[in-house]
Amino acid sequence: MKVDIQYIITMYKHHTTRIFKKAFLLPLLLFASISCDVQSAKKADAQPDIWAKAEQIIENVKTPVFKDTLFNVTKFGAIADGITKNTEAFNKAITACSASGGGTVLVPEGVYVTGPIHLQSNVNLYISKGAEVLFSKDTLDYLPMVHTSYEGVELMNYSPLIYAKGAKNIGVTGEGTLNGQADTTNWWPWCGANRYGHLEGMPDQKDEHNLPTLRIMNEDNTPISERKFGPGHQLRPLFFETLECENVIVKGVTFTNAPFWVIHPLKSNNIIVDGVTVNSHGPNNDGCDPEYCKNVVIQNCIFNTGDDCIAIKSGRNNDGRRVNIPSENIVVQNCTMKDGHGGVVIGSEISAGVRNVFVRKCTMDSPELERAIRIKTNTLRGGFVENVYVKDLTVGQVKEAVLKVNTYYGIYANQSGEYIPTIKNINLENVTVKNGGKYGLLIKGREQAPVTNITLKNVTIDNAENASSIENADSITYINTYINKTLMK
Structure with a gap:
């Protein structure tokens, strides 16, 4: 009335x-x-219920459907003896499958050695239970070079172990194992760290002809076709990358011993990562890194990694601003995060921005998990982060912080520039933490652009050494939130 x-x-x-x-x-x-x-x-x-947006994203991401046609790799010459290289047999089966209108390429039980696998449209690569695919340790097997990326910068480099470019309706599914066979004798030493097999005098990615050259090419807008690395360089290949693909599903399989990032959808739309296990502790072994991607669902997965479990990205520095495709509409649910630098991370390659990220019903717990939720950027990366919603999160323990927002991130030197990042609308609800590490909240914004609109509702963090360390953050709202049994106001 x-x-x-x-x-x-x-x-x-x-x-x-x-x-x-x-x-x-x-x-x-x-x-x-x-x-x-x-x-x-x-x-x-x-x-409106903000979580209805998450449901809408899930509904809009359709599961790829494949023809009921089977192509067994053994019929194309594959031998499951753990010795014979089956690169040609795998790719023949994939080509035949795609040419016939699509279907499933079956890898039956056994141990198969192969070089890179290149997927094509309408093909589902199915790794059977009891099957293990061992990727060759010979770097020359990953030639010719392909259009790929390294830490948010596009280039021509060794082929990812599994790769697709411009494909539609593709899958890697099953109950078997994909083993990159990277270790301290191959791939990993190129990172330059002693613990990964690097010895003094060995070349590594930080040498002048590697990352420093790629960084200059990025800032100079060098055409991607001229950014040639590969032989004579030490930039490791990705494990599984989809470039400019649509309708992708990765389901059920286990990834282990990756050279570099594990699952990397790049400039791709409508992605499902479901029931996957990533158990890989090498350098930069991020579990899943959607970059320049839209409409992504990551669910029911286990991440036990040497770097970030999930890291949402959108290009580094000039490349990100050139491409200018934000990563958006991403749902992470029902996942378990164990070891890793962060559970769900946004950045640091973030120059095109990230928006509309939903994380719910996840469990994070490990003495080696450094942060639960992390946002990282700097004034070279710039970019924006907005509309991040975290709900129903159970955390056993973290080393550093439950929520860390850092606008001064930088491993390498000279990480400052003229691109001030903006971060706003970060929401945590129904979060319980048994051991909060050094800080419950660790936020380092910038005076020119403070972090704004952070809300914590029904959050309980116990056993944190410090409740918070907050610099340049406005509008932090606490609703029924306790840190070390103290009601936050």
Whole structure:
């Protein structure tokens, strides 16, 4: 019922007796107040449920459907003896499958050695239970070079172990294992760290002809076709990369011993990563890194990694600004994060921005897990992060922080520039943490652009050494939130 306050005031002015004023005005004002409260409550109830957006993303990401046609790799000459290289047999089966209109390329039980596998449209590569695919340790097997990326910068480099470019409707599914065979004798030493097999005098990725040259090419807008690395260089290949692909599913398989990032959808749309196990502790062994991607669902997965479990990215520095495709509409749910630098991370390659990220019903717990939720950038990367929603998160322990937002991130030197990042609307709800590490909240914004609109609702963090360390952050709202049993205000 609408109440006309002006009518009440007019009636009040037309009657002058004190008795009438008390008898007429007070009940009506009380009624008006109650009516306004009811209308405000109805208005609040009418606000859209933000998690309906997550449901809409899930509904919009359709599972690829493949023809009921089977192509067994053994029929194309593959031998499961753990010795014979089956690169040609695998790729013949994939080509035949795609040429016939699609279907499933079956890898039956056994151990298969192969070089890179290049997927084509309408092909589902199915790794059977009891099957293990061992990727060759010979770097020359990953030639010729292909259009790929390294730490957010596009280039020509060794082929990813599994690769697709411009394909539609593709899958890697099954219950078997994909073993990159990277270790301290191959691939890993190129990172330059002693613990990964690098010895003094050996070349590594930080040498002048590697990353420094690629960084200059990035800033100079060198055409990708001229950014040639590969032989004579030490930039490791990705494990599984889809470049400019649509409708991709990765389901059920196990990835282990990756040279570099594990699952990397790049400039791809409509991605499902479901029930996957990543058990890989090498250098930069991120579990899943969607970059320049839209409509992504990562669910029911186990991540036990040498770097970030999930890292959402959008290009590094000039490359990100050139491509200018934000990563957006990403749902992470029902996942388990064990070891890793961060559970769900945004950045640091983030120059095109990230928005609309939903994380729910995940468990994170390991003495080697450094942060639960992390956002990292700097003024060379710039970019933006907005609309991040985390709900129903259970954390056993983390080393450093439950939520870390850092706009001064930088492993290498000279990580400052003119691109001020903006970070806003970060929400944590129904989060419980047994051992909060050094900080419950660790936020380092910038004076020119503070981190804004952080909300913690029904969050409980126990056993943190410090409740928080916050610099340049505005509008932090605590609702029923306790850190070390203290109600935050």
